[in-house]
Amino acid sequence: MFKIQHAEFIAPGIKRFVIEAPRIARKQQPGQFVILRLYEQGERIPLTIERSDPERGTINIVVQSIGKTTNLLNSLETGDSILDIVGPLGKPSEIEKFGTVVVMGGGVGTAMAYPTAAALKRAGNRVISIVGARSKDLVIEENEMRAVSDALMITTDDGTYADKGFVTDKLRQLIDNGTRIDLVLAVGPIPMMRAVADMTRKEHIRTIVSLNPIMIDGTGMCGGCRVLVDGKSEFACVDGPEFDAHRIDFAVLVQRTSMYRAAEQQSMEDFRREHDSLLARIRAEQQEAECALQGGGR
Amino acid sequence: MTQTVNKSLNPLPLKERMKVPRQPMPEQPPLLRAANFGEVNLGYSEELARQEAARCLECAKPICVNDCPVGVKVKEFVQLIVAGDFMGAAAKIREDNVLPAITGRVCPQEDHCEGGCLMGKKVTPLGIGYLERFVADYEQQHMDPKDIKKAPPSGKKVAIVGSGPSGLTAAGDLVQKGHEVHVFEALHELGGVLVYGIPEFRLPKQIIREQIDYMRAMGVQFETNVVVGKTVTINELMEGEGYDAVFIGTGAGLPQFMGIPGEHFNGVYSANEFLTRINLMHAYEFPKYDEPMVDFRGKDVAVIGGGNTALDAIRSALRLGARKAYVLYRRSEAEMPARKEEVKHAKQEGIEFHMLTAPVEFLADDKGWLKAARCVRMELGEPDASGRRRPVTIAGSEFDLPLSVAVIAIGTSANPLIQSTTPGLATNKRNYIEADVMTQRTSRRGVFAGGDIVTGSATVILAMGAGRRAAKSIHEYLTTGSW
Ligand SMILES: Cc1cc2nc3c(=O)[nH]c(=O)nc-3n(C[C@H](O)[C@H](O)[C@H](O)COP(=O)(O)OP(=O)(O)OC[C@H]3O[C@@H](n4cnc5c(N)ncnc54)[C@H](O)[C@@H]3O)c2cc1C
Numbered sequence: 001m002f003k004i005q006h007a008e009f010i011a012p013g014i015k016r017f018v019i020e021a022p023r024i025a026r027k028q029q030p031g032q033f034v035i036l037r038l039y040e041q042g043e044r045i046p047l048t049i050e051r052s053d054p055e056r057g058t059i060n061i062v063v064q065s066i067g068k069t070t071n072l073l074n075s076l077e078t079g080d081s082i083l084d085i086v087g088p089l090g091k092p093s094e095i096e097k098f099g100t101v102v103v104m105g106g107g108v109g110t111a112m113a114y115p116t117a118a119a120l121k122r123a124g125n126r127v128i129s130i131v132g133a134r135s136k137d138l139v140i141e142e143n144e145m146r147a148v149s150d151a152l153m154i155t156t157d158d159g160t161y162a163d164k165g166f167v168t169d170k171l172r173q174l175i176d177n178g179t180r181i182d183l184v185l186a187v188g189p190i191p192m193m194r195a196v197a198d199m200t201r202k203e204h205i206r207t208i209v210s211l212n213p214i215m216i217d218g219t220g221m222c223g224g225c226r227v228l229v230d231g232k233s234e235f236a237c238v239d240g241p242e243f244d245a246h247r248i249d250f251a252v253l254v255q256r257t258s259m260y261r262a263a264e265q266q267s268m269e270d271f272r273r274e275h276d277s278l279l280a281r282i283r284a285e286q287q288e289a290e291c292a293l294q295g296g297g298r
Numbered sequence: 299m300t301q302t303v304n305k306s307l308n309p310l311p312l313k314e315r316m317k318v319p320r321q322p323m324p325e326q327p328p329l330l331r332a333a334n335f336g337e338v339n340l341g342y343s344e345e346l347a348r349q350e351a352a353r354c355l356e357c358a359k360p361i362c363v364n365d366c367p368v369g370v371k372v373k374e375f376v377q378l379i380v381a382g383d384f385m386g387a388a389a390k391i392r393e394d395n396v397l398p399a400i401t402g403r404v405c406p407q408e409d410h411c412e413g414g415c416l417m418g419k420k421v422t423p424l425g426i427g428y429l430e431r432f433v434a435d436y437e438q439q440h441m442d443p444k445d446i447k448k449a450p451p452s453g454k455k456v457a458i459v460g461s462g463p464s465g466l467t468a469a470g471d472l473v474q475k476g477h478e479v480h481v482f483e484a485l486h487e488l489g490g491v492l493v494y495g496i497p498e499f500r501l502p503k504q505i506i507r508e509q510i511d512y513m514r515a516m517g518v519q520f521e522t523n524v525v526v527g528k529t530v531t532i533n534e535l536m537e538g539e540g541y542d543a544v545f546i547g548t549g550a551g552l553p554q555f556m557g558i559p560g561e562h563f564n565g566v567y568s569a570n571e572f573l574t575r576i577n578l579m580h581a582y583e584f585p586k587y588d589e590p591m592v593d594f595r596g597k598d599v600a601v602i603g604g605g606n607t608a609l610d611a612i613r614s615a616l617r618l619g620a621r622k623a624y625v626l627y628r629r630s631e632a633e634m635p636a637r638k639e640e641v642k643h644a645k646q647e648g649i650e651f652h653m654l655t656a657p658v659e660f661l662a663d664d665k666g667w668l669k670a671a672r673c674v675r676m677e678l679g680e681p682d683a684s685g686r687r688r689p690v691t692i693a694g695s696e697f698d699l700p701l702s703v704a705v706i707a708i709g710t711s712a713n714p715l716i717q718s719t720t721p722g723l724a725t726n727k728r729n730y731i732e733a734d735v736m737t738q739r740t741s742r743r744g745v746f747a748g749g750d751i752v753t754g755s756a757t758v759i760l761a762m763g764a765g766r767r768a769a770k771s772i773h774e775y776l777t778t779g780s781w
């Protein structure tokens with residue numbers, strides 16, 4: 001059981017959790033993730049660690065409600081607990097002095113790009129950040145990103161905040177203005193990362209993306225998270241989650257992440273119908289576990 | 299409780315015993331069980347068990363005991379069954395085997411205890427596995443957890459990495475010596491392959507839970523969700539957390555793919571993923587459980603491989619409604635490493651065996667979903683390094699087998715996580731951990747290893763044997779301090 005010390009929505013449908021997980025907090029490095037499971041019947045899902053506090057023994061995750069599990073997770077509040085969290089998993093981001101780095105965050109991807117942006121800045125890079133969201137209220141981590149960036153640009157798809165357009169428009173501008181870019185890091189929805197990869201391939205700019213395929217164990221045991229890198233299978237959970245964008249087969253990534261679409265939709269419908277009883281079940285499990293703990297079990 | 303049986307209580311004269319065939323195991327009828335995940339074997343009744351036990355020839359030098367990797371005192375426990383002392387029989391088995399309900403179900407008895415049984419030369423070998431299972435289940439139903447004794451504390455702390463059969467055995471043996479034992483497990487469930495690999499119909503999860511509860515009652519402490527090498531390293535355990543010794547029993551969990559075109563298509567699984575979804579994550583109970591699985595109903599499914607893993611996977615697919623369920627194996631049935639009983643059960647259930655057949659490519663529709671496997675036929679040539687005859691492709695034998703799901707069960711290899719984060723831990727060229735065959739010591743002082751992570755994928759009982767040897771030498775190391 002992992003206690004939620006604090007939970008708050010930072011945008012509609014996007015919630016930040018501060019969770020007690022001392023072992024993970026001690027070891028976490030930027031770019032790594034956890035896998036969690038909410039209750040006995042739950043599935044395991046990967047989530048990037050936004051930051052951690054080794055002294056207080058906490059980790060932060062930022063979660064967007066998409067499917068059943070993320071919706072259910074975002075129904076949990078301060079004081080609730082999460083049944084299982086394992087991590088930190090995956091390889092840490094490669095942090096060194098590259099020169100000028102463009103960090104691009106799309107939607108909730110911004111929260112995942114943040115720890116790496118901060119580390120790149122600490123390593124002495126010039127960090128130019130581009131943050132994109134569908135509309136104004138979905139722009140997240142603006143202040144955090146500003147604090148670790150030499151320049152910050154924001155786009156919204158509908159133009160309700162900052163500049164109307166996509167993050168790739170800003171990247172295009174930077175390139176066209178002749179900005180010397182040594183590395184691009186892009187974290188966000190697959191179409192965004194793919195568009196970035198296509199743009200930078202032509203410019204020969206090294207580009208890193210953080211992939212989030214379907215996972216189960218996160219330790220290299222199942223192979224379900226495999227992605228095609230230069231035509232060969234690699235496991236995102238242990239060989240990634242960050243990969244060279246120009247070597248990734250995005251079409252296969254899209255195909256594999258859609259594998260359970262039908263089942264996911266069914267789960268989502270069940271969730272809408274059974275939200276209250278599910279939440280009650282999770283809380284009952286939490287109580288049971290706490291009693292067992294007090295009784296010296298587990 | 300130790301009991302010695304001096305004089306035979308067996309009413310049957312030796313000559314008569316030689317004529318009695320083995321009592322058959324009651325089982326769910328094939329067509330019924332092919333549609334559910336309930337256990338196939340239903341277990342002996344007390345009466346059947348005593349009848350079967352009475353067949354034992356009580357050899358002066360029992361071969362069965364010698365052939366058992368953990369040296370279960372077969373003759374003695376069987377005599378106790380004949381005498382009707384089932385709890386005594388259970389205690390007798392527990393002297394050597396901390397997981398009898400599990401080995402009674404999944405051990406390849408034909409390769410060990412039952413393989414050398416003299417009765418087998420005359421009629422059929424004594425049903426030692428069936429009897430072991432009977433005794434273990436009887437004990438579970440009749441024991442009082444208060445009777446489990448705890449040893450006085452030794453003041454030493456041991457970390458066990460991995461909760462598979464090797465780790466559990468080492469933990470059980472060490473806690474009985476009074477050491478403080480902590481088991482660290484990467485997954486959220488305890489049991490290793492027993493929970494994520496072997497399906498419910500062969501080994502109900504409840505059995506594993508009971509065995510683990512028994513170990514908890516003995517004082518073993520378990521911490522799930524800890525990936526050693528990531529969450530904490532071996533060095534940190536020994537230096538920071540004060541563990542005096544570590545046993546590594548992390549198994550051979552890395553799935554092997556075939557390296558043929560099309561393995562990334564939707565519908566192509568590693569056996570590990572396939573079985574993990576179904577067993578650990580209960581995908582067969584979707585939507586009651588959230589983990590999804592492709593819908594097998596009315597679809598054609600094949601598994602590639604000939605081991606227990608392959609049969610577990612294909613029999614699971616059948617139970618999930620597959621229309622056709624094939625085993626594709628590149629050698630012949632004689633070379634199949636699976637337990638004989640599983641092969642028999644699979645055939646009864648209607649699984650089609652295509653021997654000397656191997657896929658060379660997977661084909662998909664325009665959405666990336668598997669639609670067929672291009673296969674070739676093989677013939678057996680000269681023996682290879684493993685002593686088995688090498689399969690050779692027959693030219694021009696290509697054919698396409700329509701399929702919606704293919705499961706690759708051609709073996710596993712070592713997960714490098716611990717090796718790469720533990721300086722000074724010697725490995726062999728296939729990245730398995732080097733450990734002494736008698737003491738299970740590694741190249742690192744205080745660090746021991748055993749089970750599949752040392753031998754490559756083997757069996758439950760061999761992993762338990764390694765756990766047992768490791769516990770013995772860990773205890774020696776902790777009491778003498780010499781390495
Ligand atoms: C589907 C299937 C069916 C089988 N059927 C049979 C059978 O019928 N009879 C038989 O005798 N054998 C069978 N086997 C083989 C048998 O299960 C294995 O040989 C045996 O389980 C090996 O035991 P082990 O203790 O070495 O490792 P495992 O059982 O593999 O357990 C290793 C454990 O360590 C954990 N782990 C791994 N890395 C880490 C880490 N870094 N930190 C923490 N924990 C970690 C894993 O999650 C796992 O729980 C089967 C295997 C499979 C896959």
Ligand code: FES
Nearest residue numbers: 218220222223237
């Ligand atoms: S999630 Fe199972 S191997 Fe990556």
